[in-house]
Amino acid sequence: MGVVTGLLTLDHRHPTPLYAQLERGIRAAIATGRLAAGDRLPTVRELAVELKVNANTVARVYLDLERGGVLQTRRGAGTFVADEPAPAPKKSGAREPELRALVQRCLDEAAVRGFSADEVLRQLKQSIAKQGG
Amino acid sequence: MGVVTGLLTLDHRHPTPLYAQLERGIRAAIATGRLAAGDRLPTVRELAVELKVNANTVARVYLDLERGGVLQTRRGAGTFVADEPAPAPKKSGAREPELRALVQRCLDEAAVRGFSADEVLRQLKQSIAKQGG
Amino acid sequence: MGVVTGLLTLDHRHPTPLYAQLERGIRAAIATGRLAAGDRLPTVRELAVELKVNANTVARVYLDLERGGVLQTRRGAGTFVADEPAPAPKKSGAREPELRALVQRCLDEAAVRGFSADEVLRQLKQSIAKQGG
Amino acid sequence: MGVVTGLLTLDHRHPTPLYAQLERGIRAAIATGRLAAGDRLPTVRELAVELKVNANTVARVYLDLERGGVLQTRRGAGTFVADEPAPAPKKSGAREPELRALVQRCLDEAAVRGFSADEVLRQLKQSIAKQGG
């Protein structure tokens, strides 16, 4: 129920647009329970400062997520996780190839930066242990 | 030494720009050995058709990679992986946080699409087994 | 199939946000057949100049309408009416009260500006005759 | 002379700001005679509750209308329609285009919501009959 901060990191050098990173990060925080229904998000301006991003960029993401049923804004009060946050659209069927592509993309990116597949595996286990436990 | 095709997939819906996906894909193919020094890459037009992308986009990526020392163009013969492809920049410091961020991004994306961390782990092991073994 | 211009007018003094007026205008143009599936819309910059609005405002509306399935953008080519433009969401049931409220709002606005109900009626008939005939 | 309630409806989903809808509604009620000179308006809080709006919003509209000479506040007694409510500004020129634009906007909004021009015409006649007769 409290205000949540420090949940998100943006990579300003990554070619993925900032707003896309931000939207994905918020959705992920909800999907993994780091943000729960009813939780208040940081204000547009706070988050903009924290992420070193223009306030408009944050506002646009909040707005898009509200239209998507993920967030709710209460005028003058702030922005909150919707009571029943709309889940990400789940195409039934093609789950496995999608997951494989996703993992491959991660491995590719790691390889480009000089990380071996084993290093990725080790880090993945660590990350899961930390946030899962 | 042969022409290599079918190595790359682009996700036209992913917010990461096509040219960035393409460049990353080629670098990764080299870093992981799917492409070896001296291997010939598909022509600009072939690859453009295969990936359903404008030829200019492919050409610009080839050019960028040539400037970066990753590829070599031999006029009339085609484009090849450079004999001593520039190695991935291994900055000594800050490796671990970079890897962690990379993995976190992967987990986030997975979570958004409804995959659990364990599913990612399982798929990662599989992928490594296939291409690493 | 041609480019269509001169379809829209915005009232910069009206309290309704410009982007909302613009979105409504485009939807209406499609609903009434002034714009047909496949028609190309003016470029973002053209329309911005024509309507004396910032290009970002137009771009935002085009983007929103694309997300809503009303428009389609083809990279580098322009923005087009979608092949099967998604119709406005139609709540079954409360049609009549909605129409009454809408007409009342129109009469109210007219009254405020010193137009009588009869004047509105006369003008409505004229407008229908012109575009309907 | 009595307190008048139930005259106004606000559409919280309509993009036109609430305060603008409210101001227009009051002016229209006066222009059409639903509110006569000397009539008492609901208190700020009553109206705020009725319209599900923050009291500040109502208060600001009352204040604006008082400044405009449309309303009069008698301390301790309440807010009343001014004895000589400022008449709607009747600019001699440019009346017809203004009316046409107003009607067009109404038709557009109707079209977007799936109402035909004929349905609007029919409803307009009905509305006039009820309140005009």
Added chain:
DNA sequence: GTGGTCTAGACCACG
């Protein structure tokens, strides 16, 4: 040349 992303900063509506 097309649309898309981002910034900086002003001003508004609402609570």
Added chain:
DNA sequence: GTGGTCTAGACCACA
């Protein structure tokens, strides 16, 4: 103080 709208203008991705 909260989010929302708009502008001006830079720069990028893609055809």
